[in-house]
Amino acid sequence: MRWLRRHLLVIVAILVLVYMLIPNAVVAVFSFNNPVGRYNYTWQEFSVDAWTNPCGAQGICDSLGLSLRIGLVASLTATALGTMIAFALGRYRFRGRSGTNLLIFMPMATPEVVMGSSLLTLFLMIGLPSGQLAVTIAHIMFCISFVVVAVKARVATLDPRLEEAAADLGSTPVQTFLRVTFPLAFPGILAGALLAFSLSFDDYIITNFNASPSSITFPMYVWGAAQRGAPVQVNVIGTMMFLIALVVVVAGQLLTARRDRARS
């Protein structure tokens, strides 16, 4: 009883982690399945077929490539625009500032279904055909808000005196931005960019409204495939994404830890 009381916190923490990670584990385990029939829902036997041939399912790698391309373009553009908005909101007092602050939140608060359908209406009205371009524009639009929120939090912690000090030490405005402002705001900008990428990569609803048959993104592919029985390759790619994210996070942690050790 005493033992339980002392370790209760750890046990609960582990249980919550398990709860959170079970879906990932199931995806990973079933990427090694060799299903009978079209559905990969019951365990049959161990196989590495899907891992040795991840593009084996028809169209899967095309859709993956398209999602990565859209994600990259959308997150980079949204990061550039969002960072500038965040600096404007965080640094300057101007007419319409609080209004802008409010409007920036709107895309995050709007239900995706509503946004997706109204975007389609808008694109039809201005004569922009559905497809990759429309999807990219839509993704940039909703990613900006998230970038602004991430970067603005960082800008708020920046001491404007540091920029004054840089100017005082002979640095031109461009040099000041490159050597002082940008490096200090970088963690926020990176967080915003990664968030934007994963939101873009993940988006189904808005994308589905504005895509064309020639622009099937990865989430659309998976959704479509699931109707007919998802190929094991979907699990392989899902597991890969998870592992890549894990490696990036762990590497980042190790790097920070090593730098801190080197300094003290």
Next chain:
Amino acid sequence: MAEHESGDLQLVGLSKRFGEFTAVHPLDLTIPEGSFFALLGPSGCGKTTTLRMVAGLEEPTDGRILIGDTDITHARAYQRNVNTVFQSYALFPHMSVLDNVAFGLRRKKDKDAKRKAQEALDLVQLGHTAAKRPNQLSGGMQQRVALARALVNRPDVLLLDEPLGALDLKLRRQMQIELKRIQQEVGLTFIHVTHDQEEAMTMADRIAVMNGGHLEQLADPTTLYEKPTSTFVANFLGQSNLLRARVTGSAGEGLARADVQGNEVVIDAAKVPDGLTDVWVGVRPEKLTLGESGGRNRLHGTVVDASFTGVATQYLVRTAAGADVVVVQQNDGSARAAVNENVTLSWEPGREFVLDAAQDDHAGMDEVA
């Protein structure tokens, strides 16, 4: 080490308004090259705004700034050979201490940036911290890094914005001596902004006392203390007893006769502002003596309060006319007075200063730091 000739810093009719509020009224000031100059005043007196205009961080509303013959009024901050030590230090947290110090040199493409930065760090006795990050250092060390970062550029003028404000008392005293030593060693013009009168007096060759955006008085520390030209300066720098007096006539030998609350005293006639009869006679607490041995002038009163501080005893004496006078008696072994004792105070003519009675005798009192 002061190899380059830069010339005096001149402020000509320099002023700054923020909307309706005038932070600095037209100010004329010449700061000699190589001097340790202090801008002293309570918060909000315009000293920091003046400093920021010299640094180029604030655009003057009117007037000019010159270094030697060069007009820098409209030069941008990064174009001026002026460096600042900020109150909050403003060290770059993402760079090592050495990179912080080398920052200014690298902007000038100095090939020797690293070596010079290391030398500057050695000068402030922090050579061993070069590889650390600023936030790993104590406040006092960060302050010295900020100083090294500014000094290493050999600016025409080095600006210090309350650089010791964040340090505790002991460290502050230590840094005051250190700063003075460094200034003498490098021979650059230092302009030190502070609200601490003791700090300004200890360090500066010349002090400009500012109040409400105006220059009150410009002088060396001794003159400011012994011959303040306004009640503000008299009260802001140290303690002053301001006694209401009427000049009644000449007493010969360059002295004037005056009536202080019914006591006749003689004062230095040369110190009385021209044509005035209603004046404040100011006497510093340590110039007054308990007893009659201090000099010809006498006041009488009762001790209201006595506080013993070790080296001295500070008395508060209420005169018959109801004025409170502070007296400081050195602990030289002479007898001490008790509370409620009737005492005589005395001082030697000429040790007082005289100001126009039209001035507010409480000016500068609340602001004493």
